[in-house]
Structure formats: C-alpha cells, structure tokens
Amino acid sequence: GWSQEELAEKVGVELRTIRRWEQGKGFPRPYARRKLSEVLGMSIPELGLVDEDENIAFVPDDEQEHEIPVLDDEQEHERFAHRSETETEIPITQVQGTVLRTYNAHSGWVLAVAWEPKGERIASAGGDGVARVWDASSGETCAVYRKHDWLSKKVNWPPAIHCVAWSPDGQYIASAGDGRKVYVWDAAKGETTAIYRGHTGMLPDVFALAWSPDSKYIASACSVGGIDKTIHEWDATSGHERHRYNASYGWMPHFSISAIAWSHDGTRLAAACGDKTIRLWDMTTGELKSTFQASSGWIYTIAWSSDDQRLALAHGNSTAEIIDAFTGQNMLTYRGHRDSVRDIAWSPDDKYLATASNDTAVKLWDAENANHIYTFEGHTSWTTSVAWSPDGTRIASASNDRTVRVWQAV
Template sequence: MAIWDDTPRGSQTGTLLGHDDSVQNVSWSPDGTRLATASEDGTAVIWDNAQNSAVATLRHEGAVSDLAWSPDGERLVTASRGAAARIWDVRGRTQLAVLRGHDDELTTVSWSPDGTRIATASRDSTARIWDASDGTELTVLRGDRYWIGGAAWSPDSRYLATSSTDKALCVWDAHRGTAVTTLHGHTDYAWRVAWSPDGRRLATGSRDHTIRLWEPFSGAELVTMTGHQERVQGVAWSPDGRHLATVSWDHTVRLWNPDDGRELTVVGVHDDQVNGLAWHPDGSRLATVSRDRSVRVWQPTMDIETLLRRARSRVFRRLTDSERRSFLLPTTQAGA
C-alpha cells in the first residue's frame, strides 16, 4: 500500500507496502485521521494517516470486499466474500459481532448516518439491514434474481438505494422494507451508487462505462456522464456536493461537475484497474485503491502529474514480519 500526500505549503510523503493482493475499497475515519482498506488478501488494514503506519490488521477467512466506519469512528464493519459481515471495535481491536444471513458473497456494506443500522448487499439478490448495536437482522430487501452491487443510505437514514446487475436502481423505505422508486436507464450492470450530501440526487456507475445522476423519488434521469473506457467501479460525492469523483477499470480517476456533467479532471494514478475511492471528510483529498495493491491520496486541485512524479520517486518500505504479526487479529471469535 502506498500512501502519499503533497500540500501547497510543502511536502509530507510516507510510503508503505502492506497488502499482498488487489485493494478493493477504502474509507476515511469520520475525523480524517485514519484510513481503512479492504483487500483480496483477506485483510482489512487500519492506517494512521499522520504516521503513515498500520495500526491494526483485521484478518478474515476470505477476501474482504468492502468496509465502513461507524459515524463516531469507534467501530468498523467489514464485508467478506465468505457471505458474512463483521463489526469490529477499533480501539480494542476486537470482533464484536458477525452478521450472518446472506447465502452468497457480500459485495458492499454501508453504515447509516444516524449510526443505528448497517446495510449489506450480496450476490444472493438481497440487501439486508441490521441493528448496529448487536448485529440482529432487521429487514431483508429482496431484488429479482440479480446481484446487488451497491447500497447507499440517504443522509437522513430513511432510505436505502441499491444498484444491481439487472441494470436498475431501487430506492427502498429502510424502515418498512418496501420499494419506493425503481430507476432505469443503464444499458449494463449498475454497479455502484452514491447519495448526494443534500439528499436530492443519486449517482450510479455502470459497466456500460457511464455515470448517471437521478432524482431519487421521481426516477428522472438528470445527467449522463461519459468518458471512462471501462466499467465504472466507484462513485463518490465531495462532502460539499460540488464535485463527483469516479474510478474505473480503465486505470483512471475522473472528477466531474455534477450540475452539467462536465469532466473536470482525468488522472491515470494507478497501474491497473481502480476499484474504489473515498473523499477526506474535509473534502481536501481523495483516496483511491487499485488492483495494483496500492492506495494513493491526492489533492485534486493540484498539478497531479507533478504529485505523481514526486510520489514515485520515494523509497518504499515493506512491513517487517514482526510488524505483520503484531497487528494480526484472530480470524473469528469462538463460536462465531
């Protein structure tokens, strides 16, 4: 894993290599001091952003597909290819609960903004909502026979939006478990979905290489953005809602104006397909992760090519065997 960051006032650069396989997703802690990464190597790693060092490695039985922080930053939920999600206490580095119920691999996980519930989605054609305090299953949202690839909470935690391989997007009443709106327009899998900070728009990324913006409750398609040459694997709104960032298997990260669909920036920051992204809570930086096993943190407003040259000129340091062992946690709790 490579972490790098340059600021207008100077340069603060740290480099780490930790993951042994494709990095699938990334999430900033709510206070912006830590990064969590999910990987095909069966681990989720928590990194201290200031020290550029790993503070915990959470080991799973299979690949880790996604993760999400609780709003207070005290817990982390991880989604595993083993059909279960796990809630972890970050401070104590202990596993608190295992969320079992899905019949196939999990594709994504999302913590509600009010902190009370967790949503998971799976290849088993369901999304499930769980009580975040004890892991009790509350609601099962059943799609058709298609995978559900994305799940995102509305800012008020009342609704859950899901995207699936049937090319459609569905908005659900998260308390009643009923579909409110179904949105059609993509010509291939709708893989990821993100709710705008003001709750007025949804963004979806698809295998049809497009990003589309929608009005959540009328189902109206507002904007279609084109430019990616491969499937769009991640979409994320900036915290102020003024920009939309996307990543793709075409190895690029792109920044867009969501009001008119204009492409603002395109950057080839990775050497392989880009799998996920996350904005820093203050909107100043963007973290992206890739099949090339790296995560890169960059400032979109700066000269990106200059930053890349600086980052690639740094010396890499691998975690020692003792560091790896010191961060490892048990795979499961007894009886889990």
C-alpha cells in the same frame, strides 16, 4: 518480490520480526529501516517509515538526552513517549503511512470496508459470506452477521457479501451480495431489522448500496451477472419498495450498475452504469436529470464531494478522475496506479482522495491538483475498498489478502 523468509535473511532479523512488522505490531530500528530501503529499492518515506532522527524524541532530563522510540501497536499507541521529573508530556504523533491496525478479517477476500459515522467501529464484508464489525481502537470483533446464504443453498458456491454501508445516523448497517436479498441490521444489537427481496435475475449479485442522508431509505443495485438493471429505492425500516429507476438500457448482462451514491443534500442519486454512462436522478421527482458519457470506460466506484459539486470516479483503466456533477466535464485525472482502480473516497474536508487498486496499493492524492502525495503499501493482493475515518486522520483499506488495514493518513 521477496518472501518473508528471504526478507528476514537480507535484513538480518528473525522471521517472526518481519511478520510483526507486516502486522503493524512493531517498528523497525534505524539499521533495519536502512536495510529494508536497500533490499526493497524504496526510500524510507516510501516504505511508510521515518528517518532515524524523526523516529525519536529527545527530552531534557538531568542535562542528558534520552532516545524515546515511537511506540508500537502492543503498547496501545500511547500518545506520550516520555514523562520527565516535572511531568512534562511530550506527544509523538503517528507517522504518515504507519499501519495502526491489521485485522485478519475474513476467511476469504475482503470486498468492502466502511467506517462508522462516530469513528468508533469499522464494518467489513467478505467473500466468505460474513459481515463483521470491529472496534476501531482495540481491534476486537463487536459483531458477526451471517445471513447471506441464499446462493450457497442453491448451488455449491460460497456466498459473498459485496457491499456494506452504515446509516448516516450510525444506528444501522446494510449489507448485500450474492442472492436477491439486502439486509439491514441493528448495529447495537446485531439483529436483522429489515430485508429487501425485490431484486431479480438468475445471478442477482447486489454490488451497490447507498443510504439517504436522513437514514430513512436505501438504494440498491445489481452488477455483473444481474439481469435486473434497475436501482431499487426502499424503506430502510420496513423493506417496502418506494421506487425503481431504470439505470441501463443495453440488453447484455454486463449492461448493469456497478456503483451508486446519494448526494449529501439528498436531492440526487448518481449511478455508474455498464454502458459507460453516469446517470443522475432527481430524488424529489424521480426524474432522470442528466446522463454523462464516461471518458475512461468502466467505472468501479462513484463518490460525491461534500458540497455535491463534484463526482470522483474510479476507473478500470488504472486512472481516477473528478468530473463536474452538473455538466459531466472532466476536471482532474489521477494517474499513478498500475492496474484497475477499485475504489475512491473523499476525505471529510474534501482536501484529499484515497484510492484502492488491483496493483495492491492504496494511494493518497491532493484533490485540488491531482498530485500524488503518498502510497500505502503492505497488502499482498488486490485492494478492493477504502474508507476515511470521520476525523480525516486515518484510512481503512480492504484487500483480497483477507485483511483490513488501518493507516495513518495525514
């Protein structure tokens, strides 16, 4: 690929202009869009830009036409491009694929991102051992959490927070990673309200968290490197353990849990296990109800559809799939990524799926027929996590390039 300096020379703009575009702080003019398309060998829509005619609005005013450009990030994404003498407001909607925000989030890899249920804030977790909360509109940092220091005190190894999750009621944030502890934070005050200490093992890296729909309980599990192969269910208020679920039966360390997800009705918990199975428990009885053999090997992420009838899986073989949540049968397979699919997320209305991959791309898919709709490009390293805004219009993505980006999705 081109460096920023080379791209600036090819397009005929200043280096700072290229940097502004990559940060989502500006929008290329028609000529620059055409040059970008030529240099990068991609169409204007594939680049997340629009054709010249779509980027302007014409408003009658004294029988003259005036070009009104789409507003950029510095103008706070104003919704109205022009006001005529009669005060008629002409709304201009964001174009699919537009980078609405770029957060220079962490000093290390960004490993997880989660959208607050109300849609006002975004949480991110990083390899720098910090969890951050951002204002989704202004981009300002609301809170910084720095409790994950267990491993760094034991060995010369920087801690990492692998997962972060909002409670469904939006009052709390759970975070976990390197070390045996899982923390629950008051989202408004930034104070620790509970700590869970039940995980064991030499390197007990907690890679998976899931809240119960009523926000009362949390399930957590260790992944690669963890000898603890059980899912722990515990009280989110007190940190007291309620139950353990044996999730993997192999003796090797890699036979562990990579992902867990609580069904929306609260009756089932799904786990993706290192022995290439998906296991489902009845949460009212604690019984293991189903075990499905994965068709495509390692599973990075598992996600329920809103009706709890289907499960979406992100695979290490560059595919994603939907399976029947009762039979485990494959329903659809999504192909198009060039490397491991690290995360997958349903849109709130279940019409779309978003995926994040080690190929640096975020992709949007039709959930009903597996058709590829759009590729969001801009990250410069692996994309590790994706999350939908509650209104289904935006996607947040986390990347090893140390940024979180917010995209116009639909």
